[in-house]
Amino acid sequence: MIEHEEDGKKKCIVITSKKNKLFTILVRPPKGWESNGREKDVRFAFSAKNLYMLGFVHKNRWRFFNDADLEGTEVLKFPDLWERMTQLGGGYKWGDLMTYQISFMQIFFSLDGLSNYDEIADNVEAVWRALHPFIVVFPEAARF
Numbered sequence: 323m324i325e326h327e328e329d330g331k332k333k334c335i336v337i338t339s340k341k342n343k344l345f346t347i348l349v350r351p352p353k354g355w356e357s358n359g360r361e362k363d364v365r366f367a368f369s370a371k372n373l374y375m376l377g378f379v380h381k382n383r384w385r386f387f388n389d390a391d392l393e394g395t396e397v398l399k400f401p402d403l404w405e406r407m408t409q410l411g412g413g414y415k416w417g418d419l420m421t422y423q424i425s426f427m428q429i430f431f432s433l434d435g436l437s438n439y440d441e442i443a444d445n446v447e448a449v450w451r452a453l454h455p456f457i458v459v460f461p462e463a464a465r466f
Contacts, residue, residue: 343370364436373461380439387411409446424455
C-alpha cells in the first residue's frame with residue numbers, strides 16, 4: 323500500500339491482481355528502535371503464487387525487482403509511484419545463501435539498510451544483504 327494525492331484527495335493504493343495474487347507484509351520494529359530520522363517500517367510485496375518477494379516500499383514508492391511479475395496489478399496504473407530495481411532480480415540466485423546470516427539482529431541491520439535505501443541503491447551487494455533475511459524468512463515460514 324502506498325499513499326498518493328489525486329484530485330486534492332489522499333488515496334491509498336493497494337497492490338491487487340486478478341492473475342498473480344499478491345500480498346504485503348509490514349515489518350515494524352519494536353518501540354525504542356533508533357532510526358536516525360529515517361522511516362522505521364518497511365512494507366514488502368510477495369507473490370501468493372510462489373511466495374517470492376517482488377519488492378518493497380521506500381519513501382512512499384514501490385521498488386520492484388527487475389524480474390517481478392506485475393502483470394495485472396493495480397500498481398501499473400500509477401507509473402510515478404513505483405520503479406524497477408534494474409540492477410537486481412529476485413529469487414534465490416544472488417550470492418551464496420550459506421554466507422548470509424539470518425538472526426534477530428540481522429533483521430534490524432536489514433531494516434536500517436532498507437530505510438537508508440537511497441544511500442545503498444547503487445551497491446547491489448548491500449541491497450541484497452539488506453533484503454536477504456526477508457527473501458528467505460517470510461516465504462520459508464509460510465511454507466511451514
